[in-house]
Amino acid sequence: MKDLYTLPKAELHLHIEGTLEPELALELAAKNGVELPHGSVEELRRQYDFEDLSSFLDLYYATMSVLREAADFEALTAAYLRRAAAQGLRHVDVFFDPQAHVSRGVPVEAVITGIRTALDAARAELGITSTLVMCFLRDRPAAEALALLESLGDQLGRIDGIGLDSAEVGHPPALFAEVYDRARAAGLHVVAHAGEEAGPDYVREALDVLRVERVDHGIQCLQDPALVERLVAERVPLTVCPFSNVRLRVVGELADHPVLRMLELGLFVSVNSDDPAYFGGYVGDNFQGLRDALGLTDEQAETLARNSVDASFATEERKRALRAEIDAWSRAR
Numbered sequence: 001m002k003d004l005y006t007l008p009k010a011e012l013h014l015h016i017e018g019t020l021e022p023e024l025a026l027e028l029a030a031k032n033g034v035e036l037p038h039g040s041v042e043e044l045r046r047q048y049d050f051e052d053l054s055s056f057l058d059l060y061y062a063t064m065s066v067l068r069e070a071a072d073f074e075a076l077t078a079a080y081l082r083r084a085a086a087q088g089l090r091h092v093d094v095f096f097d098p099q100a101h102v103s104r105g106v107p108v109e110a111v112i113t114g115i116r117t118a119l120d121a122a123r124a125e126l127g128i129t130s131t132l133v134m135c136f137l138r139d140r141p142a143a144e145a146l147a148l149l150e151s152l153g154d155q156l157g158r159i160d161g162i163g164l165d166s167a168e169v170g171h172p173p174a175l176f177a178e179v180y181d182r183a184r185a186a187g188l189h190v191v192a193h194a195g196e197e198a199g200p201d202y203v204r205e206a207l208d209v210l211r212v213e214r215v216d217h218g219i220q221c222l223q224d225p226a227l228v229e230r231l232v233a234e235r236v237p238l239t240v241c242p243f244s245n246v247r248l249r250v251v252g253e254l255a256d257h258p259v260l261r262m263l264e265l266g267l268f269v270s271v272n273s274d275d276p277a278y279f280g281g282y283v284g285d286n287f288q289g290l291r292d293a294l295g296l297t298d299e300q301a302e303t304l305a306r307n308s309v310d311a312s313f314a315t316e317e318r319k320r321a322l323r324a325e326i327d328a329w330s331r332a333r
């Protein structure tokens with residue numbers, strides 16, 4: 001068995017605000033004079049016992065209130081990249097939630113500048129390439145998402161794609177049809193969370209109405225064999241997040257996780273960490289967890305890594321280089 005932490009991999013489903021570890025949260029709270037409801041690292045970590053997506057989101061939005069200026073977003077992103085580099089990460093398509101910051105008076109430019117500064121530095125310092133994907137909160141009005149997109153001005157050129165996240169049930173993809181039409185017209189990549197807590201209809205709607213290039217989570221497609229058949233035939237990437245699914249009680253325990261079954265069905269799945277500070281580990285930890293719980297083989301791990309590269313928004317040249325790195329890992333004994 002090979003070391004899964006050295007397997008070169010890409011991460012396609014990573015919320016940068018979900019990488020905020022309690023230590024940094026408390027440090028930024030003190031610096032910025034923000035009061036958190038939980039005053040110590042231990043107390044904060046004790047809150048990480050979630051009932052469902054919505055109980056997680058409450059803590060996620062409350063804790064990110066410590067992020068106030070560009071330097072905070074840069075420190076957050078730099079800390080994630082250092083951790084992920086040690087887990088074999090070679091490329092990442094980073095999600096961020098601008099509405100959760102703009103609504104607190106933090107300008108979107110500060111958010112984008114902070115994240116991008118760290119991403120650009122990591123290219124040279126850690127050999128990690130990246131793109132930036134701006135996610136809209138689906139439990140807020142679509143008009144607000146549209147207004148934000150239209151108001152970006154110069155900042156539009158600093159993002160590579162859009163996504164859709166936050167509380168899923170009751171907020172179907174089709175509500176955001178116009179936002180996605182505009183984003184596609186502007187040449188942006190388009191992805192959306194669908195089929196995490198809500199069912200196969202949301203996955204279909206994301207494909208048919210939003211015309212997404214990838215589906216984030218998507219695991220509820222398994223309820224619908226015809227949808228699975230379509231996802232296989234159209235080779236739609238699904239960015240699966242095993243630790244997240246267990247912590248948010250979408251799946252009972254890791255040993256019950258369907259990701260290897262999905263691979264066997266021919267689905268184009270990758271493994272991702274979603275919100276690693278909250279869900280018990282980073283992308284390499286998710287791979288290792290699947291080995292411990294489900295006996296993930298070297299060959300399956302390699303397929304998941306190849307899928308992550310193939311489905312990423314990296315340039316074709318970068319994808320070729322990363323495939324060669326995976327080939328080398330595969331040949332090494």
Ligand code: HPA
Nearest residue numbers: 015165166167193274275
């Ligand atoms: O897993 C998630 N689902 C929906 N919204 C989110 N925002 C951060 N993580 C998530």
Ligand SMILES: [Zn+2]
Nearest residue numbers: 015165193274
């Ligand atoms: Zn997510």
